[in-house]
Amino acid sequence: MGLQAPLWRAVTVFRVAALVYATILMLAGFRDFTRPWLGWAVLAAMTAWTAVTGVRYHDPAGRSRAWLAADLAVTLACLLVSNLVVSAERLASGGPTLPMAWVAGAVLVWALRGGRRAGGIAALILGAADLFLRGEITSATANGTVLLLLAGGVMGYVSRLTDDAETRMQRAVELDAATRERERLARGIHDSVLQVLALVQRRGTELGGEAAELGRLAGEQEAVLRSLVGVQDEAAAAGSADLRLLLGRYGSPRVTVAMPATPVLLPAAVAAEVAAAAGSALDNVAVHCGPETRVWVLVEKEPDAVTVSVRDDGPGIAPGRLAEAAASGRLGVAQSIQGRIRDLGGAVAITGGPGEGTEVELRVPLPR
Structure with a gap:
């Protein structure tokens, strides 16, 4: 499954936790909403999308750019609908939007899939939408955008580290397999060919004459073959x-x-x-x-x-x-x-x- 699989599961866990937090806030303040029914509909959509993306992102084939674009679009829509549920005065004064921290899930998956730059782009898009809702730059807008940028940057950096670690691990596994195979072949050669050449060399020397010349040639080939068997991988022989x-x-x-x-x-x-x-x-x-x-x-x-x-x-x-x-x-x-x-x-x-x-x-x- 790779080293990134736990990170994708962590994003799903974050989304579930953020969804629970958004539900608690809605239960506490839905009476002040201009359209409470729409707020509950948005919460239901967020719940369904959390389940869909959790299943979809579990499979590496489901982490396509099209799905990530759809993820950002759904998150953006849930954020912008806040303008129809939460009063403009409350948003302007720094009140919470409907999805709250749930919007960071899209930033995390973009950073995990595309790196720090992709995470930063998603954070800026959602930050611009939040600014549009509130109508002016406030401490809530600035803090939210900065936190999204930090989340995207950190996740992108961790994603790159896991990619590098996975590449190194794969190389190490391949090198270990190649070394084991080389040692297996070396043992086979040592137990058969080299022993036969050594025997020919010894017997040829004992018999003398043309057999001695044959033994000498066998000895030379044994030395050459031993050198070939002993060739080292550069990394091991450094x-x-x-x-x-x-x-x-x-x-x-x-x-x-x-x-x-x-x-x-x-x-x-x-x-x-x-x-x-x-x-x-x-x-x-x-x-x-x-x-x-x-x-x-x-x-x-x-x-x-x-x-x-x-x-x-x-x-x-x-x-x-x-x-x-x-x-x-x-x-x-x-x-x-x-x-x-x-x-x-x-x-x-x-x-x-x-x-x-x-x-x-x-x-x-x-x-x-």
Whole structure:
């Protein structure tokens, strides 16, 4: 029904309340009317029109310009008939007209349908009619017109706000639906195509020969497909980066990268530092291990942290080797890996021994 539906219902409630007030005034003063029967007829017309517009405006299709024009015409007619029921002296002295505050209902629906400008036009038309009845500008005429203008302006402003809010809500719903569909497709691709490509890459490398070339091509296509799956919506990625895209470039026939199917979003600077630290760990494998050494990079996203593990099946690290390297001025691990992660508030764990391979675990807390 939209966000404006409650506003249209509120206008109907206002009209009913204003009608009750006009009825009370008529019961109190109908004996002073020049034509009491006409006053009761106008009240009956106002009652019927309140019911008709309440039903009509409940349906958005009934809020056409023709109906709004008819609404203003009926309201104007009920107001002008006051000249035949209420004496001229009483009107000139500031006495109430027959519909009283009920006339504001037309101003509200015009503002709700057409904005502040339309509400202002309706208020000026009714204000001019009130001036015609009283014959001169009085405090009652001025106050009534100003109140109608204020009502039209406020309702028009609220109407515009609800339109903007409804548009934003619709966009948010569409974006959420698109994101869910993209994640569903990403999970499907990750569970099927990417796993098959990874299997072809691994088996091709093990078999060698032409199969190795096929495995290499499969690895390249896996990296490209991961990049396509990881494309972010601009709104979601503003100021952030998907860690999967940064680490996916390290994938090769020798390096297997395993990542979640959904984005791993981090502030762009944090993601760049984590990727650089992982790259340094891979560089160490390339320098200190043989060309046949295989490496596995695993990315895990937890509720409060992101963990990147770089594990190889190389010769491992001898006890005390890292301390000796730092003492001799070789700070690749101490600065490029541990220093980067420490500056991000995270921690690095390096495990392994001779003949057992090495695992470097980078753990970075997620920003609140």
